[in-house]
Amino acid sequence: EVQLAESGGGLVQPGGSLRLACAASGFNFGDYSLNWVRQAPGKGLEWVSYIRGSGSPIDYADSVKGRFTISRDNGKNSLYLQMNSLRAEDTAVYYCVRDHNYYFDFWGRGTLVSVSS
């Protein structure tokens, strides 16, 4: 069974940093691209970042480019999102999402990031 479990969310002050992790199981991790998708409270979904199974290429939404860094460790079946210079508008549930050739086929349950002073 495919499982994606996010961790690392929490409360952080504006300008601060946070590193999210996603532990994957139930599939051949290195064969799949992965994404981070977020959802602000009461709002819609926003795609954040993409990484191919091999680790590149990588891409980002304009709203996070230059502040967030996606990475993966295929030996540990783990995906990461390093978030720097956090802003109030980054407050959201962050989902780890498997990419099955141009569609998002499995979603984790998400981890909440709150940016507030």
Next chain:
Amino acid sequence: QTVVTQEPSFSVSPGGTVTLTCGLSSGSVSTSNFPSWYQQTPGQPPRPLIYYTTVRSSGVPDRFSGSILGNKAALTIAGAQADDESDYYCALYVGNGFIWVFGGGTKLTVL
């Protein structure tokens, strides 16, 4: 900046049929945008419904169907049931690398 448009809300009677649409600010939606649809209920992660424009995800009843209607992607729900009351999101691949954009979502009410 690419914007994906969806109806903010829609209402359908039980047993009725409703079609939700997904448009692209930069032009027409095509199969090259790999339209996909997701259903979300409060407190839950999104559930995949449709991918590659028309293909139903595993376990999705055939009451749900996807298509291209005119210049938009469309999700049609036939024989609407009470538990279809959810938020529905479309996602489009917009290229320029590996960039995806979600629509703002449609809140479907069944009453």
